[in-house]
Amino acid sequence: MTSFAEQCRIHDAAREEALARTVRIIKAANLELVRFVWCDLHGVLRGKTLVAPAAEKAMREGVGLVSTLMLKDTSDRTAWKVFEPGGTASLPGFGFANNFLLMADPESFRQLPWTTATGWLRGQPHYPDGKPVELDTRYVLQRALERLHAAGYAMKCGLEVEFHIYRIEDTTPQLDPELAAWNGLPPKVRMIHPGYNLLAEAWFDMSEEPLRIVQRTAQALGLPLLSLEVEFGPSQVEAVFEATDALTAADNMVLFRNAVKMALLRAGYHATFMCRPPFPTIMSSGWHLHQSLVDAKTGRNVFRRDSPAEGSTPLQASSTLSRIGESYLAGLLAHAQGMTVFCTPTANGFGRFRPNALAPQSVLWGRDNRGAMLRVVGECGDEATRIENRIGEPAANPYLYFASQIHAGLDGIERGLTAPPATESPYGAGAEPLPTRLGDAIAALQRDEVLCKAFGPAFIDYFSRIKQAEQDRFDAAEDKDDFQRREYFGRF
Template structure:
């Protein structure tokens, strides 16, 4: 008997329904389809489906294990598995199967695999209700609220990462665990000749593979740039509307990691890897609001106006809620080690016009129709849906309350602006106590992510680090 779960619960728009029909008509040439979902950490999980089964999934959805929702970064359960109701949602009791609802608008052919498709999905319970811990759903809700207030969201990404040569993947059984032994790697090129053509050419073979496949996927790659560290690279993408930027980010990251591994390299989006002469990597998020009446709602109306009132108060919201949103923009312990003075990463909550040391940089020029905000705080490992959702929730509150961002900080690293959290542990306190984020994302989600991140911090605090061994083992 046919299960019409998706239609019965009206989970697709008309546009998605039409896209699904096109998929059915084109399925004959497929071997298999990877159905993926973005977990709480921004990491893609998924299943590979035979084509016939995939076609049935376009009606019924695909079962998935809600157990994945109780894991921290390296799959350590944060609560005993059959006490999952401790996450704040009684529907999680016993870790029942949920339903992956594929989004036909995200379907791609993976160019490095034979006749293999890829599609993103959303997380639902068997009742048809959205799982509140589905981060793609968190962003969808924010976009819906923003649309109700008359605006669209446009964003573009600059994402830095390291390419290294994979010397030893450390695949022994003794290397498996929570977490596994990291791979042994070596440098693929020289560093500290920022944007020099010869440095980029040293790793051109792998860069060309990455470039060709990202373009074949239809992702709006704009530039490939040599960064500071040896093998450190930045990929930038053209701006996209709504959730498309987050969808592109998760696909780009997994593509880069998979293709690097297939070709004898290791790519890492860790913010500050423990490699000699490594320079921190960041994720700069460019953003603006669109309006049917004005186009770019952030652009100043005159040649002398830096930002519109909409742009100013949206920025005021970003600054006002920067402490609370830090867990969403910088979710790793390691990411907070980027925040150093004079490092091209912000260390305090300040804004400035065309200044790369500021938390928010206003870029585009006075009177320029492309003027927008660049948030330079992001960790390259951030969950893209939560990063974007954090900006929309904070910015919307700025619009609502007409929050004043205050004067610009022409010298951000010596301004008297408040400091960003020094650690993930401090950031969690601000996140957990945020009335705004509880109102926007719901108590269950805030309590859930707080539990996940506190478990991660507790494991870190319990571990004996190399620093401690060097500091105390001999002298005491």
Template sequence: MSSFVDRFDLWSPAQAEAAEALIRRIDAEGLELVRFAYPDQHGVLRGKTLVAAAARDALREGVNMTTTLLAKDTSHKTVFPVFSSGGGFDFEGMQGGADFTMVADPETFRVLPWAHKTGWVLCDAYMADGRPSPLSSRQILRRAIGQLDEFGLDFVAGLEVEFHVFRLDDPRMALGDSGQPGTPPSVSLLSHGHQYLTEQRYDDVDGVMELLRHHIQGLGLPLRSLEIEFGPSQFELTFGPTIGLAPADAMVLLRSAVKQICRRHGYHATFMCRPKIPNVMSSGWHLHQSLRSKRDGHNVFVPTQAGDDLSATGRHYLAGLLAHASGSAVLASPTINGYRRYRPFSLAPDRALWARDNRGAMLRVLGGVGQAATRIENRIGEPAANPYLYLASQLFSGLDGLRRQLEPGPSADTPYDTAAPALPRTLGDALDALRSDDYLCEQLGPRFVSYLCHIKEAELARFNLEVSEWEHREYFEMF
């Protein structure tokens, strides 16, 4: 009987060849375990670990997982009535916690440098009948990338990711600390902050930086720089440009790797945008993007006339990003906490505009005539974003600009003083903006938008039920 992969023709010839190479590598390197992981709706990796003998068969047969994993919010609570008729979904296969199947993408295989004789492979989610899961964010990005074929273009992106690393003082594993979510760990600083990019501060944390560098390069990720950011215990890593799905795949692996490596060595890493730490600085995820010709590989954003910031293609793409800036905001900043970043003159953009090499703008244009690295940097994202949805939102928006040949208007040299549409300031506002963007809803799929909004509204409802420290401090004595 044919395998799941063969029955539904799920691999390209290149993937089939990579699967054979993967099996040879398991044998040659004596690997004992393989982690099969898929990026869920939040961009968090979930999966199962198989012994090597079972992993060989699972490459083509897939690995079964419960569909309740597709129904969870960020507390890991199931927020759909999965045991009711239909399971709370409008398509078959989700009722009663039935299985879906993870199918490995063999071209993503890595050996984890920090785990004993352990391989890792990224997977896609398929329903039992071989259909791609309509809730799979990796499939949405793949669809967005496919639309570039009509223009003969590839998507190119580089990552610039801020995050925090603290010393782990107490993991808070007492019996009373369990829950959904459990009590967060107690931590202390590795640096006082506010000595941005000083060599002395870098040397103070060289041990942690070397730990991260060694393992990240061991994964084959295109690491370019390691930096001390402005805030206490805040770091930044930048990565060279990659093509298609690769930037999103790199981001989910990077986040998981950094957290695992740090935890094993007595640190706590977090990609939460703004932790509740005194004098903290918010973390962003700045996405550098461009398009290149499939025919000859040249960057089609590069202008040909002196004085131009972008080519006509680049301008149209830029205008599409602006046209859908509010609608795509929830895909770039999907957490309640992400909107704590928007403060006056904070280097976080507060309105939909662009500027030439200006860090106050949402879209910062870099490069120019004769510069192969001409690109658009979107500064709206938070590092907790699902990378597949963030990148897909950029592609769908830019494609709309290309098709309609939109123009972005002039550069905003004073971005915090220039009149422009305000970006959403709360998660609720961002959800409303997405629902109001008919084009993005169509491209993402109305079913997926409804699903995503349901999960995010469940998180908002839990948040609104809790009494905050601010409320207690403000009202407890006064009234």
């Protein structure tokens, strides 16, 4: 009898071997529960927890999930009226809170280090007829990577992720049933270090207990963690990861973000990947994405240049980047406004774009310049030559963030674009500004014909409607700080 996994055309001999291996591990480790999870539009993991004996069948036949999980904004409100006739007419395959089936990847199996006897599997949703749900964000990145591979390239990504960790003082606001609301209040917290002393060893020592939890959790899950650092802002820290292929890096980001929040919570800490926590004096957190393209066959870095182009100056991209690298850079600049909403997708995140704050303000690139939107890192002959995008916030969905880079960069390559000179004044007047609010970023995406075509009109309409619902509620909120405290701080 054909299994649903076979009907989905995702099951082959390799998957069967991985499935059998995972079942053996579950039994040998005497696991009791297995979490089957999926990454939603906002980068949050959702799913169901099965008893261990049910895991093998679930890997073959899927786990039912209500389709409205894909229609939620950041408050968990459904952005479509799914029970009204024609309410989901723009979403073929959706309707009346119908079911999708989550198909897990046996290769993704982990045993969770912060809880007992529990396994974990990542999955992607499929329609009941076996077809993948095209609006799934991991599928969106997979399609972008297929386009990149067809051009002869693969993508490598390194992650630098800033976030905040606080010690929980009182959970009463969050858990008192008399205070329950949609959205509810987060817990009361205090800082783990006072900030304003960048990379201070004393502040690291003060923060070591929660940072050890982050370290041990990441390493136990097999994530390629390189360093943990005390950042400039109060209670702000940073995690840096080795570069990997793009899909692995995106998967790692989703797992890291969700795992450290849960592991730290068990120990009495609150981690938030919200860009600007709701306190009077904070520093915004960024997610700096280091990216390069490699030859799909040889693995050679195609951004690398052995020597400066003849007649070039240090302010020209051709003095550092190959022709392909320069065109990719120029593509990122050409589509900067349109891709911003994938890099900074919350109403909260746009407060980061301000002068002299180690965050970008304008559509510019620079040579090792941390004030520019795009920072070119490396010298001629350096195999690690790369472009760092500095407009991302740590709450971004990594699958969409990466896909936007691929589609923008490929357009630059396909059109042979050249980059303007590097900036030496990233906060100077006259440069093209980045969007300053979520609604403006949505509109910029909708005007970008290249990105709309690459992502597909159906996805752009879907994504825009959900993000616009968030902007509309933010605009309607009388107390913007309270809105962000409830909307983002407790959840992200």
